[in-house]
Amino acid sequence: MNRTVSSSACAAESVLDIRGMRTEFLIDGQWHAAVRDLSLTVRRNETLAIVGESGSGKSMTALSVLGLLPAKGARIGAGQVMFEGQDLARLSERQMRRIRGNRIAMVFQEPMTSLNPTMRVGEQIGESLRAHKGVSRAEARRQAVQLLLQVGIPSAQTRLDDYPHQFSGGMRQRVMIAMAIACQPTLLLADEPTTALDVTIQAQVLAVLNELKASQGMSMVFITHNLGAVALIADRVAVMYAGEIVELAPVADLYARPVHPYTEALLAAMPRVDRVNEDLRPIPGGVPSIRALPAGCAYADRCPLKIDRCETEAPRLAPLPGDVEHPVRCFVRNPEMT
Amino acid sequence: MNNRDSSPSGIVVEHLRKHYVTGGGLFGRARQTVRAIADVSLAIPKGQAVGLVGESGCGKSTVARAVLRLVEPDAGRIVHDGIDVRALSGKALRLYRRRAQLVFQDPYASLNPKRTVRQTLEEPLRVHRMGTPAEIARSVEAAMAEVGLPAESLSRYAYEFSGGQRQRIGIARALILQPDFIVADEPVSALDVSVQAQILQLLKKLQQDRGLSFLFVSHDLGVVRHFCYLTSVMYLGRIVESGPTAQILDDPRHPYTRLLRDSSPVPDPGHRIALVSAAQELPSAANPPPGCAFHPRCPHARDRCRAETPAPQPVAGQARRTVACHFPL
Amino acid sequence: MHTLQAVPTAQARFMRFMSRAGLAGWVGLGLLLCITLVAIFAPWIAPHDPLEQSIVNRLLPPSPEFLLGTDSYGRDVLSRIIHGARVSLVVGFLSILIAMTAGTVVGVVSGYVGGRCDQLVMAIVDVMLSFPSLLLGLMVAAVLGASLENLIIAIAITEVAPFVRLARAPTLALKEKEFVEAGRALGFSHARLMSVHILPNLVADILVMGSLWMATAIRTEASLSFIGLGVRPPTATWGGMIREGFENILDAWWLAVFPSLAVLLVVLALNLLGDALRDAVDPKYRKG
Numbered sequence: 001m002n003r004t005v006s007s008s009a010c011a012a013e014s015v016l017d018i019r020g021m022r023t024e025f026l027i028d029g030q031w032h033a034a035v036r037d038l039s040l041t042v043r044r045n046e047t048l049a050i051v052g053e054s055g056s057g058k059s060m061t062a063l064s065v066l067g068l069l070p071a072k073g074a075r076i077g078a079g080q081v082m083f084e085g086q087d088l089a090r091l092s093e094r095q096m097r098r099i100r101g102n103r104i105a106m107v108f109q110e111p112m113t114s115l116n117p118t119m120r121v122g123e124q125i126g127e128s129l130r131a132h133k134g135v136s137r138a139e140a141r142r143q144a145v146q147l148l149l150q151v152g153i154p155s156a157q158t159r160l161d162d163y164p165h166q167f168s169g170g171m172r173q174r175v176m177i178a179m180a181i182a183c184q185p186t187l188l189l190a191d192e193p194t195t196a197l198d199v200t201i202q203a204q205v206l207a208v209l210n211e212l213k214a215s216q217g218m219s220m221v222f223i224t225h226n227l228g229a230v231a232l233i234a235d236r237v238a239v240m241y242a243g244e245i246v247e248l249a250p251v252a253d254l255y256a257r258p259v260h261p262y263t264e265a266l267l268a269a270m271p272r273v274d275r276v277n278e279d280l281r282p283i284p285g286g287v288p289s290i291r292a293l294p295a296g297c298a299y300a301d302r303c304p305l306k307i308d309r310c311e312t313e314a315p316r317l318a319p320l321p322g323d324v325e326h327p328v329r330c331f332v333r334n335p336e337m338t
Numbered sequence: 339m340n341n342r343d344s345s346p347s348g349i350v351v352e353h354l355r356k357h358y359v360t361g362g363g364l365f366g367r368a369r370q371t372v373r374a375i376a377d378v379s380l381a382i383p384k385g386q387a388v389g390l391v392g393e394s395g396c397g398k399s400t401v402a403r404a405v406l407r408l409v410e411p412d413a414g415r416i417v418h419d420g421i422d423v424r425a426l427s428g429k430a431l432r433l434y435r436r437r438a439q440l441v442f443q444d445p446y447a448s449l450n451p452k453r454t455v456r457q458t459l460e461e462p463l464r465v466h467r468m469g470t471p472a473e474i475a476r477s478v479e480a481a482m483a484e485v486g487l488p489a490e491s492l493s494r495y496a497y498e499f500s501g502g503q504r505q506r507i508g509i510a511r512a513l514i515l516q517p518d519f520i521v522a523d524e525p526v527s528a529l530d531v532s533v534q535a536q537i538l539q540l541l542k543k544l545q546q547d548r549g550l551s552f553l554f555v556s557h558d559l560g561v562v563r564h565f566c567y568l569t570s571v572m573y574l575g576r577i578v579e580s581g582p583t584a585q586i587l588d589d590p591r592h593p594y595t596r597l598l599r600d601s602s603p604v605p606d607p608g609h610r611i612a613l614v615s616a617a618q619e620l621p622s623a624a625n626p627p628p629g630c631a632f633h634p635r636c637p638h639a640r641d642r643c644r645a646e647t648p649a650p651q652p653v654a655g656q657a658r659r660t661v662a663c664h665f666p667l
Numbered sequence: 668m669h670t671l672q673a674v675p676t677a678q679a680r681f682m683r684f685m686s687r688a689g690l691a692g693w694v695g696l697g698l699l700l701c702i703t704l705v706a707i708f709a710p711w712i713a714p715h716d717p718l719e720q721s722i723v724n725r726l727l728p729p730s731p732e733f734l735l736g737t738d739s740y741g742r743d744v745l746s747r748i749i750h751g752a753r754v755s756l757v758v759g760f761l762s763i764l765i766a767m768t769a770g771t772v773v774g775v776v777s778g779y780v781g782g783r784c785d786q787l788v789m790a791i792v793d794v795m796l797s798f799p800s801l802l803l804g805l806m807v808a809a810v811l812g813a814s815l816e817n818l819i820i821a822i823a824i825t826e827v828a829p830f831v832r833l834a835r836a837p838t839l840a841l842k843e844k845e846f847v848e849a850g851r852a853l854g855f856s857h858a859r860l861m862s863v864h865i866l867p868n869l870v871a872d873i874l875v876m877g878s879l880w881m882a883t884a885i886r887t888e889a890s891l892s893f894i895g896l897g898v899r900p901p902t903a904t905w906g907g908m909i910r911e912g913f914e915n916i917l918d919a920w921w922l923a924v925f926p927s928l929a930v931l932l933v934v935l936a937l938n939l940l941g942d943a944l945r946d947a948v949d950p951k952y953r954k955g
Contacts, residue, residue: 053530054501152615168619169394198393198620199557203601207613225530228560228603232610251607269535271560273587273602274609280564282535286500408851435854448845452867461863462853511849 015187015219016042016065016104021079021089023057023064025290031077032290034060036243038079039317042187042219047210049222049234049251051266055287057243058223062189064089066106067096084186102132105180109192111172115164121148121175122160128182147178150215151208170201174208181212188213188220194229206233227270231255236325239263242288242298245317249326259320259328261303297331305332347384347419349405349519349551354378354414356397356404360624370624374400375411376575379650380553382519382568384419387545387552389566389583391559391598395620396572398555402523405553406438407431418519436466439512443524445504449496455482455507456492462514481510485540502533506540513544521553526561538565559602563587568658571595574623574631577650581659591653591666593636630664638665692943698936706752713746717903726919736921738911740901744921747903748929754904755933758815759885762822766884767877769823770830771866777831778838779861788831795828804887808896815898818891822884833876837869871948879941882934889930905930 023035035057042048052058063069065081065088081088084103088096100106108114116124125147126140135143141160148156151174164172173193180188190209194202210233213220224230230237230251237254239247239262247260258264268281285302288294294301300310309331317329318336328334356375361368374397382388392398403409405416407423416423418438426434442448449458459478463469469477479489485506496504505525512520525541526534538561545552556562562569563583570580571594579592590596600611618635621627629646633639642664653659653666705712714734721741729736735744777788795803804825811817841847842865850860891897892906893913900907905926912923 053532152617154617170619171617174617199559199603200393200597200601200618201620202603203611203613204615204617207615210613211615226603227531227605231605231607232603232613234607255605255607266531267605269532270605271535271538271558271564272604273559273563273599274604276563276584280535280538282539283532284536286502286533403848406852408848432854435852440849440852442845442849444845448849450846450864450868453864461855465853465855465859508849511853515853 013044014041015044015083016040016221017080017082018061018065019080019082021061021064021081022077023060023069024075024077026073027291030291031075033077033293034243034290035064038243038245040238040245040248042221045213045217045219046235047213047220047222047233049224049230049237050240051224051227051230051237052240053225053287055242055290056240058240059191060243061240062106062191062221062223065189066100066104067091067093068100068106098132101128101180101185102183103185104187104189105183105185106189106191107173107176107180107193109195111169111176111196112164114176115172117164120161120163121167125175125179125182128179132183143182144178147182148175150181150212151175151178152204153178168201170197170205173197173205177205177208177212181216181218184216184218186218188218189223190220191223192225193222195224195226202229203232209233227266239266242293243290244298244329245327246299246329247327248317253326259326259333260330261305261333262299265302297329307332348386349380349382349419349553350415350417351378351380351401351405352415352417354401354404354416355412356400356409357412372624373575373626374623375404376626378414378572378575378577380570380577380580382551382553384518384551385545385549386568387554387566389562389569390553390555390572391557391562391569392572393557393598393620395574395623397575397623398572399523401572402440402521402553402555406435406440406521408440432466436515437517438519438521439515439517441505441509441512441520441522441525443527445501445508445528448508449504451496454493454495458496458507459492459511459514462511466515468515477514481514484513484544485510500533501529502536505529505533505537509537509540509544513548518549519551519553521555523555524557525554527556527558534561541565559587559599571598574621574626576631576647576662577660578632578663579659579661580650581653581656585656585659591659591661592632592663593638593667594632596667597635630662638667640665689943689946691939692947695936695939695941695943698932699940702752702933702936703756705749706756709749709753713743713749715743715746717742717746717750718901719743726915726922728919729921735925736919738908738922739915739919742903744908744925747908748905748926751903751905751908751926751929752933754815754898754902755885755888755930758819758822758888759881759933762819762884762888763826763877763881765819765823766826766880767830767873770827771834771869771873773827774831774834775838775861775865775869778835779842779857779865781839785835789835792828792831796832800825800883801887801890804891805894805896808891813896813899818888818897821891821896822887825887826880826884829880830873830876833873834869837872838865841865841868875941875944875948878937878944882937882941885930885933885937 018038018040021035021038022033024031024033038061050058050061064076067088076089079089122141122144125144129135129140129143144160145156148159153159153171153174167175194205197205206229209220222234234251236248236250238245239260241262247263254263258267265283269283271280283302288298296311296313297315300306315329315331317327318334319327321335354375355377358372358374360370360372378401380388390398390401400409404411423434456478459481460474463474463477478492482489482491487503487506526537529537542565544550554562554566566583568581569583569586570577571592573594579586579590579595586595587599590599621631627634628644630643630648633643636643648662648664650660650662653661719742724737724741726739727733727737733743735748737743773788777785804821807821807824808817811821847860847864850864888897889906889909892904893910897906898904908926909923912926916923
């Protein structure tokens with residue numbers, strides 16, 4: 001089944017609206033920001049990809065939205081996370097629990113550790129239904145079968161009573177997805193859901209996610225470092241570096257005309273299966289530690305286009321002239337900023 | 339390079355086989371034979387990089403270790419520059435180990451957390467008595483420079499380095515005994531894209547500077563295309579296709595190679611492949627399908643495929659290409 | 668080009684380690700040090716000769732001259748307790764040292780070699796563990812005869828099995844780790860892999876267990892001495908003193924109570940220290 005046509009930018013109703021969010025960690029007695037001044041909206045029925053490497057803060061963003069940060073030593077220091085009229089950052093744990101798994105669901109990278117190995121799969125899916133929708137055990141079971149079929153697990157009726165270890169990696173991920181969508185959430189956060197899977201299985205799971213998005217009308221935030229997977233399913237892409245969004249664009253624009261030097265460098269560093277890669281250009285240096293963030297642009301150290309201003313002043317995320325859908329955080333490449 | 343009377347240079351692997359027997363015994367589960375390597379033949383020309391690709395469970399990591407005799411093969415020949423590797427034992431085997439080394443996938447598990455970098459790099463030289471302490475210290479410093487790390491790294495412990503830096507240390511360790519053959523088992527899979535490119539660049543430079551032969555095991559076709567001149571595709575313990583990398587990826591003759599290539603995402607939204615969500619699993623190596631192992635997933639499968647396991651055949655009109663299929667594409 | 672984080676100095680690392688140990692750990696350590704010092708300087712600290720008998724001073728309750736009273740031979744209880752500390756600490760420490768060393772070596776080798784040898788060793792260890800440790804110690808002491816050396820050996824035997832287990836489990840995991848595999852690829856001998864690569868990675872946990880088990884060793888020593896299989900009288904040992912006190916418990920309560928308190932104090936100190944060490948080496952705090 002082919003994926004549906006991407007939703008147009010005109011359907012601008014937003015499902016999740018993050019405004020100036022700052023997630024901090026307590027390290028050696030001081031608070032350091034892993035996510036800085038993040039503003040993002042997720043629209044209805046769109047797939048927004050957040051791309052970044054280690055230390056970019058992409059996973060932290062998802063965990064912050066759902067209030068899944070460690071209780072001690074981590075906090076949302078500033079900003080708002082608006083969802084269905086409420087600021088999730090201000091809600092109590094009890095209130096968040098009513099939202100998690102119900103209105104916003106999350107799928108993780110390692111299905112083996114995210115599924116309870118001692119509980120049958122049917123029970124785990126049913127748990128979510130019974131907790132949030134208050135259905136009976138029998139009804140939860142019936143719905144679980146439907147969900148397993150929806151995610152493409154054959155012989156769903158018998159597999160309902162199997163344990164996670166009886167499934168392969170790809171199947172377990174489908175089970176996780178079934179659990180996540182059980183209560184028909186408005187928003188699905190997927191944190192590297194296919195990274196641990198083989199490439200042929202990855203293609204299948206991405207297809208499952210696409211189909212569900214189409215049939216349930218839900219929005220999805222797809223977090224990954226894999227620029228190839230992003231090209232396959234995203235509508236819009238946010239590129240993160242050292243805790244900030246450096247570029248945000250509709251998927252076709254990002255790949256055809258990357259503006260931020262980091263995006264460009266990332267694409268040039270990725271070896272492709274479909275063409276000769278003689279010009280694979282690595283990015284020198286490394287990501288700055290969150291304890292030692294530079295005063296100016298975080299990418300300046302590694303950027304071939306660096307000018308003096310980049311080292312002293314931190315650029316804002318501003319739209320390109322004439323293209324409100326494509327904000328970029330750069331003094332050199334964004335004429336708005338000069 | 340496919341002829342069996344191999345020229346003495348390079349590495350030739352013929353009909354490698356490795357089975358694991360699990361279970362059995364009084365209280366165990368039913369006895370099972372896992373055919374990790376059913377029948378693998380490869381040729382690595384001297385100074386070239388050959389890729390070995392496949393998905394999990396295909397046995398490529400086992401091949402990587404079997405070629406170095408870190409896992410003992412049950413059958414087959416491994417010939418390195420005319421030396422019959424399987425015939426070696428004891429001291430001769432230890433001496434051979436200088437010539438063939440392994441680079442690992444996981445930069446976090448491949449270094450001993452209790453040793454400094456200096457200790458990690460000096461140890462192989464001391465064990466093999468390659469030089470006086472002063473010479474050893476100099477070799478170690480040179481190794482650090484070669485992989486692009488500052489000399490002050492030597493007094494630090496593994497945990498103080500990032501994944502990419504650890505991988506550099508691992509590479510330095512693999513090269514310290516001056517081998518001419520490196521087996522790299524997914525050396526960049528655990529790294530970020532930008533770091534991946536750095537390490538690949540480093541490996542390429544080292545290959546050129548030292549004339550190293552590489553067996554590059556990976557699941558990432560893009561990386562393999564970049565690094566390896568020749569590639570073999572593995573499925574459930576067998577090689578299903580092999581040949582020049584660009585050719586087998588642009589014009590695959592085996593249905594599995596095509597599936598693999600098509601599933602590999604390309605950073606170009608204009609080329610979205612039709613994603614199929616139907617669950618098709620990799621079969622277990624303990625219970626492979628009869629005949630051609632790929633037939634349950636193959637859109638072109640016919641009766642013969644269910645009955646008979648295809649052997650690698652040369653592809654007409656194309657040098658160095660083989661495909662193991664009854665009805666190649 | 669490649670920047671590394673600033674390395675914490677050795678002093679900074681030590682201070683961080685100690686702060687993780689917590690107050691309880693400090694108390695335990697302090698207590699243990701006091702007791703050790705007392706034991707070392709026993710001849711100078713003890714107010715009286717522990718072996719000096721005096722019929723006149725028999726069974727005196729605690730008084731300014733005999734702070735903890737005297738026993739049925741007129742010997743000063745306090746002095747005997749102070750000297751008894753020597754026996755307990757020596758026995759406790761040496762027996763654990765032997766058990767730890769032997770147990771670790773057997774555990775690592777067995778785990779590394781694997782196969783039938785490993786199965787055999789584990790079967791033996793299981794049998795040893797199924798005996799109540801006191802019973803095992805009793806059997807060995809009875810066979811060997813009661814003396815300080817034999818006591819140490821007997822207690823060491825009762826403590827070996829847990830160390831074998833404790834050393835074997837991480838060995839099974841570590842031998843599959845890539846850095847060990849790298850060692851094999853580099854031609855390192857099995858002996859080197861076991862001693863240089865595997866062992867240092869489990870030593871921390873072994874030492875922590877060692878401190879906790881030393882408390883058990885001291886209790887076992889007291890129990891064996893209580894039964895009469897420990898160090899022979901008239902040498903002062905806490906277990907022996909408790910035994911004597913037991914017989915006179917209704918008339919002369921101080922004879923049993925004070926030596927018991929001494930055992931309690933040492934065991935408490937060791938437990939506090941051991942718990943603190945265990946928390947401090949918790950992998951949660953480990954980097955990388």
